[in-house]
Amino acid sequence: MGELRVEVLKNISLDVQQGEILVMVGPSGSGKSTILNLIGGMDRPSTGSIRYRRTELTTASDAELTRYRREAIGFVFQFYNLVPTLTARENVMASTEIARQPLDVDETLGRVGLTERADHFPAQLSGGEQQRVSIARALAKNPELLLCDEPTGALDFETGKQVLRLLVDLREQIGKTILIITHNTAIAPLADRVVHLRSGEITEIVANKSPLPPEEIVW
Template sequence: MSYVIFENVCKYYHMGDQTIAASDHVTFHIEQGEFCIIVGPSGAGKTTVLNILGGMDSCDEGLVLLDGREVSGMSEKELTDYRRHDVGFVFQFYNLVQNLTALENVELASEICKEPLDPAQVMESVELSERMNNFPAQLSGGEQQRVAIARALAKNPKILLCDEPTGALDYRTGKTILKLLQDCCRQMNKTVIIVTHNQALTPMADRVIRIHNGSVASIEENKEPLPVEQIEW
């Protein structure tokens, strides 16, 4: 069985008399340890898919499974535990606690889960061992995003979900962050899923899911994904 399964997943929003399908019978699967990119224009429904997989939103129809466990049938309490233990989130904006140091931000995440990784070692893995005692305001945007990735990884999650993780960064810093995410996938065998509107990133993925108007337009597998250093945009 595949690690992540979406089967005919629908999410509807009601505006007056109109019903809008943010997800319209979305079906795909992702294998364990894959680097997957979900790509599409703004408003296509990418973030809706990510939020449903991350347990931040529920679907109205369909089946969602992670590692054989049905996410789509979970109660609110079960979803809270699922978000806490199984999912690492990385957003466009870093959402760090400003009055905590970089290390304390990572420690905070490690304290709420079952089998955390050592926060200091994770900080070292994202090349921030020299900045552990700095506060977010003392860090660059790229460094803050690395802290956010370290915070997500410290939970030792089953999947890492990244919503436009380089959207607030310049080109060079963005490439550094993408390399870090690709390395996490390869070296730690983490299943990493990135949502982006940037089509140029797709050659670095094992699997590319294109979403358009709330539906899956195509799914492609790259037999030989490129390292991010070889990609230009």
């Protein structure tokens, strides 16, 4: 039997500007997670080009991709992916051990409002607190780009808005570039630009001249 090839993405052309919040929306199967994995250096495309500054990621060695993920990228996942046997501080500290220029762990926990919860284990934290630990873990590496996969997907409405406020603050206060993928189109108004995906294609890119603060978003 011959090899079955499935075209997941079709004629995608996208640039991410330094210091922007980019929200990518689309239904399940539209290609959002594939794009996130490609930008994050987790997968390689069969054709095309992915560049980070002057580095061509599609031809980078495994060692170069590992260094790129370690130094340039911070991942924030829907289901947190915290180590249950480590405290909040220890979970964040684990990411700094592989970073070249990490941020101070306790300062980072303070930035996400968890100074008083630093010595608690994940099971002792609420969902919103666990997601803030996840964000602190990604941030403590001091990456240039935060890749957020459904960061509010496992949270209730009010807690989700708190997490979105934290992400917006990280951009405004320390200039982080943030890419959020979500099926929740209500999040889109907080972005500088919104990328709409369907069936592996970008159908529209919309610039928000006046992004909404998270507190005004309703879903």
